[in-house]
Amino acid sequence: AQKVTQAQTEISVVEKEDVTLDCVYETRDTTYYLFWYKQPPSGELVFLIRRNSFDEQNEISGRYSWNFQKSTSSFNFTITASQVVDSAVYFCALSLNSGYSTLTFGKGTMLLVSP
């Protein structure tokens, strides 16, 4: 069975600080997909990124960057120069390439960015 662990329950930073959200996953499958979603107070899950297990290249998109390391089963997410609008709950999720494409989510990390 697959599992996603987000050990950080809540992180508080001051605006303009960099912050890294950790995600560790478990699966026996060799082909899988990893996701990050953002959930603002409104409740809607907003898709941020998807990576497949064969692509360990790190990615940068504006102030966001992702570090995928298969050797440590980690898929960490960094926000550079955080802003108040980044305040939300962030979820890491895992999907397998077999059966049906259900997402297995971690418990989420609440990020609070203060002005």
Add this chain to the structure above:
Amino acid sequence: ETGVTQSPTHLIKTRGQQVTLRCSSQSGHNTVSWYQQALGQGPQFIFQYYREEENGRGNFPPRFSGLQFPNYSSELNVNALELDDSALYLCASSRGLLQETQYFGPGTRLLVL
């Protein structure tokens, strides 16, 4: 915005009642998945519909049932509501089954008293 819509936004029911939640998928998407998110937890997979057939199910009892219509919209029905069914119910649509990103709607907040 994703184009996935859900109704109603909020709902209050009493224990033992039945509820129907609705979801309209994004244009071009034929797969709908439903998730339950309890307070302070990550979403939990309920089931998935692909081309009007149930394609997979999580660890939820049979009183959770669903439908998908020819236009790929979907319903989630919950019978004999229990207090623990109070949660945010999220619907997600995707273009197909595998290797596809799921896009979520705003959710329906259900409170069971």
